[in-house]
Amino acid sequence: MQLDRLPLNRAAVIRAIDWDVLPDQEGHRLRSLGFEPGVTIEALHKGILMWRDPLAVRVGRMTVALRTNVAAAIDCELKP
Amino acid sequence: MTQMPPLVALVGNPNAGKSALFNALTGARQKIANYPGVTVERKSGRATFDDGQPVEMIDLPGAYSLDPDSLDEAVTRDVVLGNLEGHRRPDALVIVLDAGNLDNHLRFALELIAQGLPTVVALNMVDLAERDGLQLDAEKLARALGVPVIETVAVRRRGLAPLMAELERTLKTPRPSVEPVAVSFGANNQQARDIARSVIVSETAGRQWTRRLDSVLLHPVGGVVILLALLFLMFQAVYGWSEAPIGWIESGFALLSDAITGALPDGLFRSFLTDGVIAGVGSVIVFLPQILILFLFILLLEASGYMTRAAFVMDRVMAAVGLSGHSFIPLLSSFACAIPGIMATRTIMDQKERLATILIAPLMTCSARLPVYTVIIGAFIPSDTVGPGIGLQGLVLFSLYIAGILGAMLAASVIQRFVTQSRTSSFLIEMPRYQWPRLRDIALNLWQRAWVFLRRAGTIIFAATIILWALLSFPKAPEGSGISQVEYSVAGRIADGIEPIVRPIGFNHDIALALIPAMAAREVAVSALATVYAIDAADEDAAASSLGPKLAADWSLATALAFLAWFVFAPQCISTIAVTRRETNGWKWPIFMVTYLFALAYAAAGITYWTARSFGL
Numbered sequence: 001m002q003l004d005r006l007p008l009n010r011a012a013v014i015r016a017i018d019w020d021v022l023p024d025q026e027g028h029r030l031r032s033l034g035f036e037p038g039v040t041i042e043a044l045h046k047g048i049l050m051w052r053d054p055l056a057v058r059v060g061r062m063t064v065a066l067r068t069n070v071a072a073a074i075d076c077e078l079k080p
Numbered sequence: 081m082t083q084m085p086p087l088v089a090l091v092g093n094p095n096a097g098k099s100a101l102f103n104a105l106t107g108a109r110q111k112i113a114n115y116p117g118v119t120v121e122r123k124s125g126r127a128t129f130d131d132g133q134p135v136e137m138i139d140l141p142g143a144y145s146l147d148p149d150s151l152d153e154a155v156t157r158d159v160v161l162g163n164l165e166g167h168r169r170p171d172a173l174v175i176v177l178d179a180g181n182l183d184n185h186l187r188f189a190l191e192l193i194a195q196g197l198p199t200v201v202a203l204n205m206v207d208l209a210e211r212d213g214l215q216l217d218a219e220k221l222a223r224a225l226g227v228p229v230i231e232t233v234a235v236r237r238r239g240l241a242p243l244m245a246e247l248e249r250t251l252k253t254p255r256p257s258v259e260p261v262a263v264s265f266g267a268n269n270q271q272a273r274d275i276a277r278s279v280i281v282s283e284t285a286g287r288q289w290t291r292r293l294d295s296v297l298l299h300p301v302g303g304v305v306i307l308l309a310l311l312f313l314m315f316q317a318v319y320g321w322s323e324a325p326i327g328w329i330e331s332g333f334a335l336l337s338d339a340i341t342g343a344l345p346d347g348l349f350r351s352f353l354t355d356g357v358i359a360g361v362g363s364v365i366v367f368l369p370q371i372l373i374l375f376l377f378i379l380l381l382e383a384s385g386y387m388t389r390a391a392f393v394m395d396r397v398m399a400a401v402g403l404s405g406h407s408f409i410p411l412l413s414s415f416a417c418a419i420p421g422i423m424a425t426r427t428i429m430d431q432k433e434r435l436a437t438i439l440i441a442p443l444m445t446c447s448a449r450l451p452v453y454t455v456i457i458g459a460f461i462p463s464d465t466v467g468p469g470i471g472l473q474g475l476v477l478f479s480l481y482i483a484g485i486l487g488a489m490l491a492a493s494v495i496q497r498f499v500t501q502s503r504t505s506s507f508l509i510e511m512p513r514y515q516w517p518r519l520r521d522i523a524l525n526l527w528q529r530a531w532v533f534l535r536r537a538g539t540i541i542f543a544a545t546i547i548l549w550a551l552l553s554f555p556k557a558p559e560g561s562g563i564s565q566v567e568y569s570v571a572g573r574i575a576d577g578i579e580p581i582v583r584p585i586g587f588n589h590d591i592a593l594a595l596i597p598a599m600a601a602r603e604v605a606v607s608a609l610a611t612v613y614a615i616d617a618a619d620e621d622a623a624a625s626s627l628g629p630k631l632a633a634d635w636s637l638a639t640a641l642a643f644l645a646w647f648v649f650a651p652q653c654i655s656t657i658a659v660t661r662r663e664t665n666g667w668k669w670p671i672f673m674v675t676y677l678f679a680l681a682y683a684a685a686g687i688t689y690w691t692a693r694s695f696g697l
Contacts, residue, residue: 025149025430029508032144034184036269044291045298051396054405054507056298060183063290063511065392070508
């Protein structure tokens with residue numbers, strides 16, 4: 001399931017990240033914020049009003065804001 | 081021969097509490113400058129070891145790795161590697177880690193330790209980690225990293241002495257030079273996570289304040305309401321609280337000016353002192369109350385961790401014009417003054433977005449426009465009500481603010497599409513934990529920012545005022561000729577040249593003349609008009625009250641509206657242009673900015689004038 005479709009407040013694990021669809025700078029920043037396969041992730045909040053964009057997610061022990069177009073490149077699996 | 085004190089660099093991820101530790105170690109004796117060749121702020125300060133030996137400390141910009149993706153991060157890499165020309169390589173590093181976020185921060189720490197410089201790790205914010213239910217084993221961490229680890233709580237000054245002692249020991253221990261080892265990113269990541277997991281003694285579910293606050297402050301509807309309320313409060317404060325201190329400053333300078341007028345004989349020197357020097361210094365200082373209040377709010381929002389939340393809430397709105405949440409704060413600051421706004425764009429990661437933000441910042445209605453708006457609205461717009469509690473004058477003022485915002489949005493879309501040719505904006509940012517702001521750090525920061533503003537803006541505004549004084553004072557009109565000095569001066573002659581250009585948009589000779597000194601600061605247009613209409617008034621307020629009726633008798637309503645429209649867009653402030661030049665490292669972008677803004681101002685004034693005329697106004 002892609003990160004932008006993940007239900008809120010449910011722990012998940014990153015399965016794969018499609019680096020090729022991300023612009024270089026964003027891929028780089030994503031890596032340096034600790035996004036990589038195997039990491040536990042949790043969607044916490046969605047953006048304002050009807051947009052529901054960007055997303056606030058928890059990665060490791062950190063909260064990160066990212067836009068849904070970037071989140072769509074991150075494939076996750078809900079933890080049982 | 082005097083020996084340079086050893087240089088120690090504080091380095092770490094953003095939000096590791098690095099600056100708080102730096103403040104705690106160096107106290108208020110800090111120097112702020114730029115790194116050689118780049119517009120990245122360099123903060124340095126002195127600390128002393130137990131034996132009295134001084135040590136120079138620098139606070140490097142926060143970074144996630146030595147593989148940079150912003151100007152700030154590049155500076156950090158270059159300093160650590162000793163590659164920044166004109167800057168010596170640090171003799172030792174203090175790596176600042178957030179104890180509550182080890183998985184992420186250890187990765188950069190491992191990369192830094194591999195560089196082989198003498199290193200001490202400050203395991204910072206252990207109190208917050210404990211609050212979140214996390215117990216760590218510092219000794220185990222030291223063994224895993226191979227460097228000393230000291231637990232610190234910078235904001236409570238805990239662990240500072242042990243940190244300095246360890247630093248002294250590390251610096252004085254002779255050690256073989258180590259060749260830096262290249263580490264692959266993935267391996268580093270895995271190692272960082274393994275170490276982080278191994279040093280956790282116990283982990284219980286903490287109180288998770290941040291998460292609870294976020295569910296309110298980032299609420300899809302409530303979050304917007306709270307942000308708007310905060311902004312409203314901030315504007316109230318910037319305009320409301322500053323009124324009294326501004327009054328004191330103005331009367332203080334008026335007194336000083338009177339004293340000099342009384343003490344010196346009439347002449348060029350007295351005019352230079354009162355109309356040039358005092359007026360120049362005064363016009364800078366008078367902005368200080370508003371700037372300080374604005375900075376105070378921004379610092380509180382930053383220190384508490386709310387700032388990135390405001391960016392989160394506004395991101396989608398900004399994206400509509402090709403910008404992102406990152407641009408929101410600089411543009412917000414520009415409502416008080418474009419200068420701190422433009423300086424605040426340094427935090428924008430994407431260079432194209434940063435440029436676009438700088439270019440539209442002058443369109444935000446800064447406080448210097450307010451006196452101009454007030455005079456013209458007071459003179460020409462009747463104080464009728466157009467609805468319950470809505471006055472026509474207030475409505476016009478509000479629409480001038482809106483006109484500026486709409487102009488900025490339009491300009492941003494055009495600039496991002498055609499000038500910077502940025503395909504998409506991006507928003508990807510760490511949101512730090514909420515923290516109670518520390519008064520000491522806020523006060524120190526406020527002082528530093530105010531000082532930087534005074535130094536940068538002050539020198540420019542001051543110089544501009546002196547030049548304008550000269551333009552208005554020379555050559556001297558012949559005695560008894562009946563020609564006013566203003567008309568006879570260089571400025572008056574320049575106005576003769578400008579007049580045919582601005583005639584089609586409804587401006588008369590007097591307006592052309594007032595536009596010239598308004599280049600120093602917009603509100604000077606008011607006192608310039610007063611001078612032109614030969615009103616001898618002590619200060620702006622007095623000038624404004626007697627100027628109104630005079631203008632109402634002399635200008636058509638169409639001209640007045642055109643004048644307002646002009647001030648919404650015109651780049652009427654030399655300081656803003658100068659700051660833009662500094663921040664973009666050249667003349668290309670300030671020239672572009674001035675050109676497009678004058679074109680917009682001209683068009684807006686022209687359209688306003690002819691539309692009003694066609695309605696018979």
